[in-house]
Amino acid sequence: MPRINPIDPNQAQGKAKTLLDAVQGKFGRVPNLMKTMANSPAVLESYLNFSQTIGGGSFTPALREQIALVIAGVNGCNYCASAHTAIGKGAGVDAEELQANLRGFSTDPKVEAVLTFAKAVVIQRGWVADEDVENFRAAGYADGELAEVIALVALNTFSNYFNHIAETEIDFPLVESGEQAKV
Secondary structure, rough: OOOOOOOOOOOHHHHHHHHHHHHHHHHHHOOOOOOOOOOHHHHHHHHHHHHHHHOOOOOOOHHHHHHHHHHHHHHOOOOHHHHHHHHHHHHHOOOHHHHHHHHHOOOOOOHHHHHHHHHHHHHHOOOOOHHHHHHHHHHOOOHHHHHHHHHHHHHHHHHHHHHHHOOOOOOOOOOOOOHHOOO
């Protein structure tokens, strides 16, 4: 049972209603995460704005989902593992690759390099080693992409922690995050 109750979009008022209606219009549905964040329209609006802005960065939608998956895996967030697996499939990533991404691996060495770096950022709480940055750059990534990984870690860690505390009901096909959180 959720610790923070989701807002029914049909019962929402004011800014929460406006934001939830916009989510419905854009995605055709309102995920429980966003319904729950709507308890504070400022939180939902911040999350949506951050997501939209970082979505205009250099990473493809597929790669952003793959990065979100490794973060969900490390943080042990079943809601985000489930959501980003579904969204990743919609972005064209196959199911086997998405399962590997959740554990921090990829069949593509360049994707694996960004996942390895993102995983290090989460595990080391930002205190990555020079070698982590050097390996990321050696895979062909530049400083702008380094900055974007940090932003994606922040955004996805926020949603992971939000779901942990809220105990958001999963409204996507269930994907277990595994034991990564105990790393």
